[in-house]
Amino acid sequence: MKSGLNFLVAAKRCEIAELQQLALTSALVNVTGRLIHGLQRERGLSNLLIGSQGGRFAEMRAHQIEECRQIEGELRACFDSLDTASARVGHGARLFSRIAYVLHGLDALDGLREHVASLQWNTRQATDAYVRLVAGLLAVVFEAADSASDPEISRLLVARFNFMQGKEFAGQERAVGSALFASGRADTGEQQRLLHLIESQERCLQVFTEFANPRVVDFWAVSQASTTLAELERMRRVLCTAAQGVPLNAQLSQAWFDCCSQRIDRMKSVEDRLALDLLRACEDKTTAARAELASYQALQATPAQEVDALSFFHDVPANFGVSPPSYGLQLDRPVLELVQEQSRRLQTMSDELDTVRASLNERKVIERAKGLLMAHRQLREEEAHKTMRQMAMNQNRRLIEVAEAVLAMAEVLPERPR
Amino acid sequence: MKSGLNFLVAAKRCEIAELQQLALTSALVNVTGRLIHGLQRERGLSNLLIGSQGGRFAEMRAHQIEECRQIEGELRACFDSLDTASARVGHGARLFSRIAYVLHGLDALDGLREHVASLQWNTRQATDAYVRLVAGLLAVVFEAADSASDPEISRLLVARFNFMQGKEFAGQERAVGSALFASGRADTGEQQRLLHLIESQERCLQVFTEFANPRVVDFWAVSQASTTLAELERMRRVLCTAAQGVPLNAQLSQAWFDCCSQRIDRMKSVEDRLALDLLRACEDKTTAARAELASYQALQATPAQEVDALSFFHDVPANFGVSPPSYGLQLDRPVLELVQEQSRRLQTMSDELDTVRASLNERKVIERAKGLLMAHRQLREEEAHKTMRQMAMNQNRRLIEVAEAVLAMAEVLPERPR
Numbered sequence: 001m002k003s004g005l006n007f008l009v010a011a012k013r014c015e016i017a018e019l020q021q022l023a024l025t026s027a028l029v030n031v032t033g034r035l036i037h038g039l040q041r042e043r044g045l046s047n048l049l050i051g052s053q054g055g056r057f058a059e060m061r062a063h064q065i066e067e068c069r070q071i072e073g074e075l076r077a078c079f080d081s082l083d084t085a086s087a088r089v090g091h092g093a094r095l096f097s098r099i100a101y102v103l104h105g106l107d108a109l110d111g112l113r114e115h116v117a118s119l120q121w122n123t124r125q126a127t128d129a130y131v132r133l134v135a136g137l138l139a140v141v142f143e144a145a146d147s148a149s150d151p152e153i154s155r156l157l158v159a160r161f162n163f164m165q166g167k168e169f170a171g172q173e174r175a176v177g178s179a180l181f182a183s184g185r186a187d188t189g190e191q192q193r194l195l196h197l198i199e200s201q202e203r204c205l206q207v208f209t210e211f212a213n214p215r216v217v218d219f220w221a222v223s224q225a226s227t228t229l230a231e232l233e234r235m236r237r238v239l240c241t242a243a244q245g246v247p248l249n250a251q252l253s254q255a256w257f258d259c260c261s262q263r264i265d266r267m268k269s270v271e272d273r274l275a276l277d278l279l280r281a282c283e284d285k286t287t288a289a290r291a292e293l294a295s296y297q298a299l300q301a302t303p304a305q306e307v308d309a310l311s312f313f314h315d316v317p318a319n320f321g322v323s324p325p326s327y328g329l330q331l332d333r334p335v336l337e338l339v340q341e342q343s344r345r346l347q348t349m350s351d352e353l354d355t356v357r358a359s360l361n362e363r364k365v366i367e368r369a370k371g372l373l374m375a376h377r378q379l380r381e382e383e384a385h386k387t388m389r390q391m392a393m394n395q396n397r398r399l400i401e402v403a404e405a406v407l408a409m410a411e412v413l414p415e416r417p418r
Numbered sequence: 419m420k421s422g423l424n425f426l427v428a429a430k431r432c433e434i435a436e437l438q439q440l441a442l443t444s445a446l447v448n449v450t451g452r453l454i455h456g457l458q459r460e461r462g463l464s465n466l467l468i469g470s471q472g473g474r475f476a477e478m479r480a481h482q483i484e485e486c487r488q489i490e491g492e493l494r495a496c497f498d499s500l501d502t503a504s505a506r507v508g509h510g511a512r513l514f515s516r517i518a519y520v521l522h523g524l525d526a527l528d529g530l531r532e533h534v535a536s537l538q539w540n541t542r543q544a545t546d547a548y549v550r551l552v553a554g555l556l557a558v559v560f561e562a563a564d565s566a567s568d569p570e571i572s573r574l575l576v577a578r579f580n581f582m583q584g585k586e587f588a589g590q591e592r593a594v595g596s597a598l599f600a601s602g603r604a605d606t607g608e609q610q611r612l613l614h615l616i617e618s619q620e621r622c623l624q625v626f627t628e629f630a631n632p633r634v635v636d637f638w639a640v641s642q643a644s645t646t647l648a649e650l651e652r653m654r655r656v657l658c659t660a661a662q663g664v665p666l667n668a669q670l671s672q673a674w675f676d677c678c679s680q681r682i683d684r685m686k687s688v689e690d691r692l693a694l695d696l697l698r699a700c701e702d703k704t705t706a707a708r709a710e711l712a713s714y715q716a717l718q719a720t721p722a723q724e725v726d727a728l729s730f731f732h733d734v735p736a737n738f739g740v741s742p743p744s745y746g747l748q749l750d751r752p753v754l755e756l757v758q759e760q761s762r763r764l765q766t767m768s769d770e771l772d773t774v775r776a777s778l779n780e781r782k783v784i785e786r787a788k789g790l791l792m793a794h795r796q797l798r799e800e801e802a803h804k805t806m807r808q809m810a811m812n813q814n815r816r817l818i819e820v821a822e823a824v825l826a827m828a829e830v831l832p833e834r835p836r
């Protein structure tokens with residue numbers, strides 16, 4: 001008959017298996033991040049090409065496409081190496097489904113490139129197409145962020161996801177700005193879009209700041225505090241404040257692209273550090289869990305100690321995780337104590353996890369509310385976002401509260417507007 | 419190279435694996451529920467025995483213990499049959515850890531029984547000991563409720579967990595009331611405890627009403643609407659309104675026990691229906707998922723259709739789950755459409771799941787805040803609960819908001835009070 005200790009061992013094995021799974025998924029996310037980075041650059045160059053009526057940037061773009069193709073090959077190889085044969089319980093269904101979506105996007109990529117090269121699509125169409133593909137890739141990253149049950153790892157995953165999402169907004173900003181400069185003429189609609197992208201970017205980076213390790217946050221702060229940022233803000237001002245139809249200096253498109261790219265490349269270094277932090281945390285936790293597993297197994301091999309079974313009814317209840325758990329080798333303590341400690345630890349972890357997850361949930365709620373407004377009031381994304389932000393300001397409420405209110409209204413909204 | 423369709427198939431296989439796992443866990447929960455039911459009755463009879471100074475109920479109790487031993491054997495066999503060798507990703511670690519805790523409680527059960535039989539423990543001590551063991555068993559049920567990623571199944575799990583938790587409060591009410599009647603004298607502290615148990619019970623049953631299938635809710639309503647309830651309320655009034663020290667009719671202890679037991683036995687029938695609903699939902703969903711899997715596999719076997727890969731960039735984004743997904747066999751549709759539909763479906767499921775989980779989280783937050791108050795202000799559980807309820811009334815806020823405020827204060831509270 002299996003004892004409490006047997007189940008303690010089994011629980012520890014599950015923890016280790018999850019950490020290993022996370023390390024694998026994390027490696028997948030690294031390649032995904034590199035492809036996103038490449039596609040972001042390809043998007044910007046494509047916009048420059050279209051904006052200049054095919055006159056410039058063709059070579060840089062061709063070079064970039066080559067690089068993207070190579071990373072795409074790596075990512076497909078990663079996907080291939082995933083164990084799809086043995087059905088995994090957990091977030092397998094969602095991850096695989098996201099991958100299926102991405103694969104279709106990658107299949108369509110060469111068609112997109114042809115449409116850009118032949119100038120059949122305008123910058124808006126090209127940008128939207130790349131945005132959709134990158135969104136699919138980010139959804140893979142999001143599923144990974146949503147899968148950990150260790151709160152510390154979950155924090156790092158949330159930080160990384162938000163940073164990557166923020167970087168994508170920065171990439172879209174580069175693309176939209178490139179197109180605007182290259183077109184040589186200010187446009188109120190596109191200016192609105194730029195402002196929305198800047199704001200969304202800052203929101204994501206704020207979450208990153210809250211959840212990442214302080215060292216990486218500092219690293220990012222230092223990367224930021226350079227002349228690049230001042231130059232970026234100056235060009236942002238030029239782009240965003242010019243009145244409708246006023247000429248823009250088309251020659252600035254290259255400067256804008258380079259300035260944004262420098263910042264985005266730095267973001268990639270931060271992203272790489274985040275990936276490293278995550279890998280290290282997985283390794284550290286795996287090592288600690290293995291040591292605990294070994295101590296449990298040693299306990300299994302020793303003759304059972306005489307313990308007072310009734311002590312089960314005397315100790316503090318295992319549910320209140322108010323005192324911090326202790327770790328380490330525990331061969332000289334009764335099994336019940338180990339079990340209670342493990343229960344407390346898992347409870348504390350679960351509580352912390354709820355807090356971390358809340359930030360992921362906020363994002364989901366806001367996105368859902370935005371989607372609802374877009375569908376029912378036929379708004380574009382930035383208009384929907386602006387509407388909610390305006391509501392929040394008028395009602396002196398947080399954006400998340402407004403989003404919740406919008407969703408609560410969903411049931412009374414008509415199925416489809418006229 | 420694996421295609422989008424391959425991953426769609428893999429995702430569906432994961433869904434099926436999870437449903438099967440749930441059906442297994444659900445069977446485990448059924449036996450757990452039966453043992454809880456038996457221990458609840460044993461607890462009530464033990465209190466009657468102690469309350470009557472060992473003079474009565476010895477035979478009924480012995481019979482009940484025999485029944486509990488038998489179910490305990492079944493539950494241990496269930497635990498033994500769990501696959502602990504292959505480490506499962508998912509909620510394995512938490513479930514196994516809960517089981518380890520329960521096994522220690524079961525090992526201590528005979529000691530508890532001896533203390534009751536020899537009248538070494540008073541009714542309060544005996545009740546608390548049984549309460550702790552049942553809480554451990556309910557934690558197993560809770561982990562199961564927290565594990566599903568299908569929102570419909572999750573609703574049923576949440577309904578079942580809350581009903582079982584409500585039934586446990588009803589069981590504690592029976593035990594406390596039995597002891598009070600048997601002691602022959604009113605006691606303000608125990609009256610307060612009874613009121614807390616009645617209120618907690620009603621809160622759990624409210625959640626059950628929100629999440630269970632309407633048929634079961636009706637069944638429970640019909641079971642409730644009997645003369646038993648009126649009789650129970652009458653005795654509750656007698657118990658809870660008598661002034662401190664006033665004599666109670668000790669002969670009523672049997673009537674109280676029978677009246678409560680009749681209601682609790684009916685609750686067990688409702689619980690059984692909930693279990694059946696759950697099993698049926700798992701089966702239905704498995705059947706549907708298998709049919710979809712078969713259709714995907716058939717698609718894999720047919721030559722690829724000529725499709726416009728670029729349509730990836732034209733359709734509605736997969737992220738906005740505003741339109742309900744459709745189901746069924748889909749052999750004549752392009753794979754991309756299936757992928758998008760699956761993405762939408764998983765997105766909708768994930769959104770719904772957040773809503774269902776919110777109710778579980780509320781419970782966790784309230785419990786945590788209560789634990790904090792108990793530890794820092796050295797309150798008993800019902801006092802902590804009463805304090806928070808009073809705060810909620812005074813500030814015209816929901817209990818969950820008060821609990822969140824209490825937790826937010828945690829950081830500024832001293833480590834331990836003097």
